[in-house]
Amino acid sequence: MLLDDLNVVIKVAEFRNITAAATHLNMRTATASAAVKRVEQALGAELFVRTTRSLRLSSAGERFLPTCEQAMSMLATAKQTLKGDTGVIEGELRLGLSSDLGRNVIAPWLDDFMEEHEKISVKLNLNDSNIDFYRDPIDLALRYGSPDDASVYGFKICDVPRLLVASPSYISSYGAPKNFEDLQSHNGLFYQLHDKVYNQWEFVQGDKPIKVIMQGNRTANDGEMVRRWAVAGKGVAVKSSLDCCDDIINGRLVTLLPDYQPKPTQLWLICPSRQSITPAVRLLRDMLKVRCAECLTQLEKAGVHTKT
Secondary structure, eight states, X not given: OOHHHHHHHHHHHHHTOHHHHHHHTTSOHHHHHHHHHHHHHHHTSOOEEEOSSOEEEOHHHHHHHHHHHHXXXXXXXXXXXXXXXXXXXXXXXXXXXXXXXXXXXXXXXXXXXXXXXXXXXXXXXXXXXXXXXXXXXXXXXEEESOOOOTTSEEEEEEEEOXXXXXXHXXXXXXXXXXXXXXXXXXXXXXXXXXXXXXXXXXXXXXXXXXXXXXXXXXXXXXXXXXXXXXXXXXXXXXXXXXXTHHHHXXXXXXXXXXXXXXXXXXXXXXXXXXXXXXXXXXXXXXXXXXXXXXXXXXXXXXXXXXXO
16 A cells, blocks of 8 residues: 555545545646555555545545544655754645745745755745635644634744834825824725725724725735835735835835834744644744744834734
């Protein structure tokens, strides 16, 4: 019985779909189906109950899969232990990232990370849409917001303040809002996800929540585009402090209304299953925590409030 075939069976059980498992493993559906059949023939039992519309574990599969997953996990740990003497960790990270954070923040960090760990490779999927582990060719994703799906596993990287920002050129032309009521007279730059335009901005003054519905002439479904418009002086924007850290440090953006803090968020590294949490993933998690903390410390030193 081939280990690769067992890995296919585990993925089919996880996704409840042979085609989705095959896509995730970068193989043809027919190849994945053949792997399942070989395992079933070796065991002398059908692991899945198949219909034209669905696939689920059989009673034999329900007994076999937990032990199989445990054995594969132990094997992976054993293989990594053998490499522990050299300190070498290897593996492929198929990582989903949002556009702005991915291109301008995480990608440079990954360059340093891969120089330090030469046996690790990465495949990046840059997309601002909601992650679907069954559809997208990724094993983990770095996303803003606490995951609300109880079926995924995750590591909280850090709390992330959001900031109200504009460029010096915009302020020179239109002035900075002197109080919260002034904000509505400024041109908002908006992010859109699917059909929802995020033009209602939420702030906290002290412990008091406050909202404002903004007007603006630019909307994009790409977070990087919103940041670029802000840097180009096209309006005011609410952005993650991580996304705009370098712009603030280098004077391309400034923060506005420091007494009003946009509603903060969190950064999470999420995986579809425990089996996805490899030593390489743990190294990535640790690196992200360190680099994010450094970024937020830089902003604090620059006089930007980053405590949530």
